[in-house]
Amino acid sequence: MPDTLSQTFSALADPTRRAMLARLSKGRANVSDLARPFLREMSLPAVTKHLKVLEKAGLVTKTREAQRRPCALNSRPLKDAAAWMEHYRQFWEESLDRLDAYLKTVTAKQKAQGKKRGRQS
Amino acid sequence: MPDTLSQTFSALADPTRRAMLARLSKGRANVSDLARPFLREMSLPAVTKHLKVLEKAGLVTKTREAQRRPCALNSRPLKDAAAWMEHYRQFWEESLDRLDAYLKTVTAKQKAQGKKRGRQS
């Protein structure tokens, strides 16, 4: 599936890759910098592969500098993915809305009742 | 990888599953409702499998009602995923900042130069 959103989400669906993005969010880093935290868990080629997934998804841009390959975060796909999620925001805020609505009916009733009772915690 | 974020992103990394979520965002639907738009592209069992992925990721809640299995959207994992993305917001807003900064220097220079030239395309 070559659609962009799928590629983006797919690239994000791995903790190693997310950690690499987190590292890049603190500044450029070349491959071995990015690899260092993971070299006890996996080999360098494995990291190269993860990086390639991030590149193909357009989340990372790799440049050349002598033997180094400095990488940088490219947030455009993240922006698009976040925009997709935005459609659903109402759903995770809904519970708050419901609480809000509930509180309004409660206070409305209290007003209708007059000031029989004091405020509750 | 049983970590929640990975499961969420992984579940989102498929257009069929995203479409199913979109459908559920418009209200409850049972399996055959969810399947209908895809039955020319894939079989019912394939849909069941996608649904299972969404369930395991906690994005969909399936209940029972006679032979039907009404499904509902559960946005909690989306909320968490969106929260993760939020860390990167500054990066996709940064380019605007840079453009902004650039435009400011440009207009500053134009002012400094006086009105020697007209606007460029």
Add this chain to the structure above:
DNA sequence: CGGTTAATTAACTTTATGGTTAAATATAGG
């Protein structure tokens, strides 16, 4: 040139994904 550092490619293995068809299960209803 020859060695060292940085990163990639090749070849291969294992496991996960996404799909198929055919059979099974669950429930309503005559």
Add this chain to the structure above:
DNA sequence: CCTATATTTAACCATAAAGTTAATTAACCG
């Protein structure tokens, strides 16, 4: 009980993903 509807399970296949080790490429440096 029998049948139709709704959905799942089983068994299987093809391809992709994630990792490995060993070999290769690229560039600097003395």
